[in-house]
Amino acid sequence: MKKVISICGSDVDDNYLSQYAIDVAEQVGRLIARKGGVLVCGGQGGVMKAACKGAKEENGITVGILPYTKKDANECIDIAIPTNIGNVRNYLVANSGDAVIAIGGRWGTLNEISYCMVSEKPLILIKGTGGCVDQIINGNLMQDIESHYFIANSAEEAVEKAFNL
Amino acid sequence: MKKVISICGSDVDDNYLSQYAIDVAEQVGRLIARKGGVLVCGGQGGVMKAACKGAKEENGITVGILPYTKKDANECIDIAIPTNIGNVRNYLVANSGDAVIAIGGRWGTLNEISYCMVSEKPLILIKGTGGCVDQIINGNLMQDIESHYFIANSAEEAVEKAFNL
Amino acid sequence: MKKVISICGSDVDDNYLSQYAIDVAEQVGRLIARKGGVLVCGGQGGVMKAACKGAKEENGITVGILPYTKKDANECIDIAIPTNIGNVRNYLVANSGDAVIAIGGRWGTLNEISYCMVSEKPLILIKGTGGCVDQIINGNLMQDIESHYFIANSAEEAVEKAFNL
Amino acid sequence: MKKVISICGSDVDDNYLSQYAIDVAEQVGRLIARKGGVLVCGGQGGVMKAACKGAKEENGITVGILPYTKKDANECIDIAIPTNIGNVRNYLVANSGDAVIAIGGRWGTLNEISYCMVSEKPLILIKGTGGCVDQIINGNLMQDIESHYFIANSAEEAVEKAFNL
Numbered sequence: 289m290k291k292v293i294s295i296c297g298s299d300v301d302d303n304y305l306s307q308y309a310i311d312v313a314e315q316v317g318r319l320i321a322r323k324g325g326v327l328v329c330g331g332q333g334g335v336m337k338a339a340c341k342g343a344k345e346e347n348g349i350t351v352g353i354l355p356y357t358k359k360d361a362n363e364c365i366d367i368a369i370p371t372n373i374g375n376v377r378n379y380l381v382a383n384s385g386d387a388v389i390a391i392g393g394r395w396g397t398l399n400e401i402s403y404c405m406v407s408e409k410p411l412i413l414i415k416g417t418g419g420c421v422d423q424i425i426n427g428n429l430m431q432d433i434e435s436h437y438f439i440a441n442s443a444e445e446a447v448e449k450a451f452n453l
Numbered sequence: 454m455k456k457v458i459s460i461c462g463s464d465v466d467d468n469y470l471s472q473y474a475i476d477v478a479e480q481v482g483r484l485i486a487r488k489g490g491v492l493v494c495g496g497q498g499g500v501m502k503a504a505c506k507g508a509k510e511e512n513g514i515t516v517g518i519l520p521y522t523k524k525d526a527n528e529c530i531d532i533a534i535p536t537n538i539g540n541v542r543n544y545l546v547a548n549s550g551d552a553v554i555a556i557g558g559r560w561g562t563l564n565e566i567s568y569c570m571v572s573e574k575p576l577i578l579i580k581g582t583g584g585c586v587d588q589i590i591n592g593n594l595m596q597d598i599e600s601h602y603f604i605a606n607s608a609e610e611a612v613e614k615a616f617n618l
Numbered sequence: 619m620k621k622v623i624s625i626c627g628s629d630v631d632d633n634y635l636s637q638y639a640i641d642v643a644e645q646v647g648r649l650i651a652r653k654g655g656v657l658v659c660g661g662q663g664g665v666m667k668a669a670c671k672g673a674k675e676e677n678g679i680t681v682g683i684l685p686y687t688k689k690d691a692n693e694c695i696d697i698a699i700p701t702n703i704g705n706v707r708n709y710l711v712a713n714s715g716d717a718v719i720a721i722g723g724r725w726g727t728l729n730e731i732s733y734c735m736v737s738e739k740p741l742i743l744i745k746g747t748g749g750c751v752d753q754i755i756n757g758n759l760m761q762d763i764e765s766h767y768f769i770a771n772s773a774e775e776a777v778e779k780a781f782n783l
Numbered sequence: 784m785k786k787v788i789s790i791c792g793s794d795v796d797d798n799y800l801s802q803y804a805i806d807v808a809e810q811v812g813r814l815i816a817r818k819g820g821v822l823v824c825g826g827q828g829g830v831m832k833a834a835c836k837g838a839k840e841e842n843g844i845t846v847g848i849l850p851y852t853k854k855d856a857n858e859c860i861d862i863a864i865p866t867n868i869g870n871v872r873n874y875l876v877a878n879s880g881d882a883v884i885a886i887g888g889r890w891g892t893l894n895e896i897s898y899c900m901v902s903e904k905p906l907i908l909i910k911g912t913g914g915c916v917d918q919i920i921n922g923n924l925m926q927d928i929e930s931h932y933f934i935a936n937s938a939e940e941a942v943e944k945a946f947n948l
Binding site: 706736737750753760 | 869870871873874889890891893894897898900901902914915918922924925930
Binding site for chain 1: 784785787821823844846853856858860861862863864865866867875878879881902
């Protein structure tokens with residue numbers, strides 16, 4: 289059975305999504321593939337597509353768990369899982385991974401992060417990628433309320449951690 | 454068809470749950486019932502039970518959408534909806550309401566709040582009730598990232614808003 | 619906590635739906651309400667609406683677990699639970715009841731019936747109401763394969779059984 | 784994007800599961816893999832495991848959408864998707880495929896078949912494999928009620944059809 293790592297982060301319509309977050313996502317994808325892992329994500333654009341692009345450069349396998357149909361998938365998805373349950377598919381993305389890595393992100397990413405927290409799914413936030421990830425880290429969001437995430441400073445540290453949890 | 458208001462907030466095992474949050478929840482329950490609304494919640498303890506208790510004092514109807522079986526329900530639930538899908542039932546609680554009112558809360562409540570944001574479900578946060586609700590308000594969590602919640606200063610203001618959205 | 623009985627059966631666009639099935643559904647609704655039970659169904663037309671109509675004649679409470687939005691609900695639904703998960707909501711209808719009563723029905727009803735079988739949810743089929751219900755009874759469908767449903771000959775027998783399981 | 788074919792059928796505890804059904808499942812797995820398709824199934828034993836075994840003999844990719852955790856997966860699953868939603872995961876198995884092939888099966892398989900019917904997902908039943916598949920074919924189950932499945936007489940015919948729908 290292969291190691292499965294889920295990636296969460298903003299879709300392409302996030303105006304605050306930085307080039308740095310995109311670069312980190314691509315590198316995360318490359319590293320997961322190099323280690324023989326399967327990359328699972330929401331299958332759409334932005335962070336998701338960047339991570340898939342990285343994984344495909346290294347001949348990895350990419351799975352997209354989609355809100356509705358296969359038409360929603362980015363072109364770097366190998367295995368599209370259409371769900372027809374809209375945003376509820378977020379929990380499936382989070383639940384599928386042996387570990388979850390979050391990069392940037394808005395409320396949808398926070399939806400996946402919070403699901404990880406209530407389900408005790410290993411979660412890694414990559415610092416400096418903006419969005420809800422940095423707001424959680426910098427604002428100490430609910431740090432005293434049963435939070436158990438890891439903070440990584442780079443793609444390398446995040447993937448290393450994800451494979452060792 | 455009756456107006457349905459969903460309530461989210463901490464279960465009884467939240468050590469930071471204040472008496473004020475419990476009092477607000479009870480009052481929210483009373484007011485929803487007085488206005489002829491149906492109260493939907495996750496069916497368990499803490500904020501959920503307090504809101505149901507208030508609703509029953511005013512002969513309202515309470516619905517509990519439960520993680521597993523009917524045994525999870527608090528004693529003020531009239532209609533128990535067991536789901537057997539664990540924490541995934543959070544999205545059903547959020548999706549069921551014509552509006553959602555959040556009081557205090559931890560990651561599970563943030564799970565419901567974030568689902569409201571991505572689904573454009575009307576959401577009211579009651580200020581001063583602690584937990585993730587106050588952390589969102591005071592920390593301006595993602596205030597610039599497509600947030601569209603309302604802030605209420607009391608149970609009265611929250612229920613008034615919930616019925617008028 | 620109130621007794622909850624779920625009703626499954628054809629929507630109004632089933633050309634084979636008989637007046638007898640509609641009459642039985644109405645009577646089932648009346649009897650559930652008279653006994654103080656809550657009627658849960660898929661919230662739409664045909665058998666679902668007939669059962670709700672019967673329940674409202676006796677001042678019962680009706681809950682509709684809807685495929686998408688509240689707009690899908692028939693006019694006899696008191697509490698509409700919109701789910702946004704389409705046909706997947708079928709399993710929620712089946713899972714919500716303390717017992718499930720099936721009347722007539724097509725593949726959607728068979729979806730709910732089969733979910734009851736795998737989940738060991740008490741199920742009552744009303745004989746003579748046509749559709750998949752009579753095909754299961756008359757064709758002995760999978761009678762040797764872990765089937766554990768009850769066959770009722772009338773609305774009265776079905777509701778009596780549902781309250782006593 | 785790869786072609787995805789979902790396989791439904793009995794788990795190993797089905798006393799009526801025949802060696803013929805197992806052989807057909809293995810051959811279906813081999814053929815899907817030879818054509819470059821991805822095999823999705825419920826990830827457990829019996830028909831599911833046989834199909835995965837066949838696919839792995841031909842170096843195919845196998846995905847198991849599991850009721851609870853990765854521990855439920857058979858040893859021929861490459862990518863395990865744990866869902867924590869129990870039998871509700873049946874609909875995900877059915878919804879994931881570009882086409883669905885059913886072999887033998889009990890109520891769980893009928894749950895997936897009925898979901899295909901209501902969702903207009905292309906479905907192929909392999910004749911002679913027993914269980915609900917043969918009961919549907921031989922008993923003409925709901926043949927007049929909006930059924931739109933294909934009947935195949937062999938693994939070869941089924942996979943050929945699945946790739947051409």
